[in-house]
Amino acid sequence: MALLTSRKTQPKYDVIVVGSGAAGGQTAYTLAMEGAKVLMLEAGRNYDPVTETPMFETNHQAPLRGAVTPDKPFGFHDATVGGGWEVPGEPYTNASTDPQRQFIWWRSRMLGGRTNHWGRIALRNGPYDFKPYSRDGLGFDWPISYDDVAPYYDKVEMLIGVYGTNEGMENTPNSPDGVLQPAPKLRAGEQYAQKHGKKIGLPIIPIHRAVLSQRLDGPKLAAKLHPKNLAAQRVLIQAMSERAACFWATDCGRGCSIRANYQSTTVHLPPALASGNLDILTDAMGYRVLLDEHGKATGVAYIDRQSRAEKEVYARIVVLAASSAESVRMLLNSKSPRHPNGLANSSGLVGKYIMDTVGADLGGQIPALENLPLHNEDGAGGSHAYAPWWLYQEQHAGKLNFARGYHLEFGTGRRMPNARTGSRMEYLTGGKYGVGYKEDMRRYFGSFVGFSGRGEMIPNENSFCELDPTVKDKWGIPVLRFHWKWSEHETRQAKHMQETSVAIIEAMGGTASAQPKKDGRDAIITGGMVIHEVGGAIMGTAPRNSVTNQWGQTWDVPNLFITDGGTFVSNADKNPTLTIMALAWRTSDYLLEEMRKGNL
């Protein structure tokens, strides 16, 4: 079994997994390593980070010095293929024209999906994050607790490699000893923020990111991850031996040809393929779940993007892992006379309660960081530090005017110049040009710090998606129409983010580039822009209040599962990818057990 360049699938599989990113990668990995025969469908093209990643290419080598364009909205060298905020020929729509009520949707069309370019920030949800309703009466509780997921966080962290430290902070869980990789030293600006953050009570600690700071100990980890499965251990030891440690250069958003960071294509898929139990079909756009006369899933209908033909593949079990919104779209497009509102939708909740992460940004300039002796600050291709939410007690005591927390990410230092370097410096230079301007640029380069608040959104009735009644994509598949509305919990939180950013900038002796917005609605960035969309197929305790049970198994179709962020009941400030993987592994274990028992 392999990457199906022949495009010839087997007559039947144990499991079809739709999607190849964090959810699909983890699901296919766990199932294939434990012996299930799996077919993975990926809508985009085959993609090989080892040969395709632009590792050391500079902006000088790129069109427009690498600047963002509608074709490459995160810059020319960003890993994303075939997508961005818009995918050619595959639109989505918004129900409202109100700028405050827009949702934008980042997609890619490539093997490994968005894991190829993500920020690699890998934070665990804490105990509060699974029981938010119990804590403040808003939103919903998950049907599971932190203790149910913790073993899977351990496993995922050991498999993919996550650097960080255990700080023992409230609702910011430690990992067991020996699970995390050593955290890289903090950069100058990060250490400076850490020291001066204390003045305003802002704790700045090493962040957790899915980057190898040292090589993985394959034999030890494989034995822990696949006890009693020698074949899986052998495959994993080999795969881990092929991953290098970070060489402290190049932005992770480009992907990583030495496989030092996590992306599905370098971490999940190679061992899953090597197990001999996984077929991958790329350019296969799944759009409908097939059912038999008893209402059981039998497979998936897809568009072969190469031949444009409609085709079908079959399996005992179907897993949707296409990203929360794309999986919702498949369920809604699987409607039939028997399921007029879409599949697995007897609750009417498919597409409901979609969430993104709240975002607000603000930067500044720090005189103390000017003219520092030159040194290489590239580091691990992303941040080394952040401030976790630190006001749980104040919030719980009702001292804040918003209900949920956020963390603060930030960037500092002399990073590779881009097309904006040297721009808008008049407020510092007084409009200089000539030799004096060059001198000023040497002085100020690396003295800027940018803060980004990333916070929890509470699910609400006004944020959902449905099928657009008229618009179809170039394949003839109905597209999603989004409805979006922030509540005051989010907009006030966004305002607080900017106020905190100013406070830390000033604590560092610096000047913020702007004043915080007086109205949080002007501070908050557009829905979807943080690319943490989850929900739409929430899990729960009963068919009436949810789309799936705690295992991501749809109540209505027992052999149909969802392992992407669709099942999220809340969207903690912690970036969702690590939790998506932990839950996908947990679902896969359950699925394997049910198969063994003959229940599926």
Next chain:
Amino acid sequence: MNYSTDLPRPDRRTAIKWMLTASASTTLLSSFADAARSTEAAPVTGSGYGTDPRLQKTYQPGELWPLTLSDAQRVTAAALCAVIIPADATSPSAAQLHVHDFIDEWISAPYPTQALDRPLILECLKWIEAEAQRRFSRNFSILTDREKTAICDDVCFVKTATPEFTDAAKLFTRFRDLTAGGFYTTPEGMKDIGYTGNMPLASFDGPPPEVLKKLGLL
């Protein structure tokens, strides 16, 4: 390294490419020739690089879409680049590094952000030339450094510019920003500004002691 500025742009390879494209239509060919002679820029043509471009490749201005500045505009742009970022003991000038080619690539690009900059940059070049003629009755590029500075000093800062120069100062500001972006992304510019990364290291040791000391972190 030789930082020749006397070569007329576009370079030969780009020009040939244009000619090949243009030869499909004699109308286009004549408009190309007209544009090169005239003081007006050619219209933007061509399409973007799409959502799956080759990333491991070095691109040259003019390779993906035709450049559009006229010869006269290019001369003005190069001269202005050299005033904004001149050569000094550390690095060559923006003109020596052909940053005006980047600016031409930028304003000739078939993308919305760049389309917004296009009228600003074209207007900036037009204003600079008109001002050189008004004050000194010569082209900007052949003015003395002192004469060039006399013009630029009036438009280098929107906040302090006198009302008659406010609009021109906005144009100059955008030109300076693009010049900086073009300059500091070159290998010479990256070195000048103090970027020492983009090379593999065996370990990441954090900031050196002298940095920590300066920041009061030791």
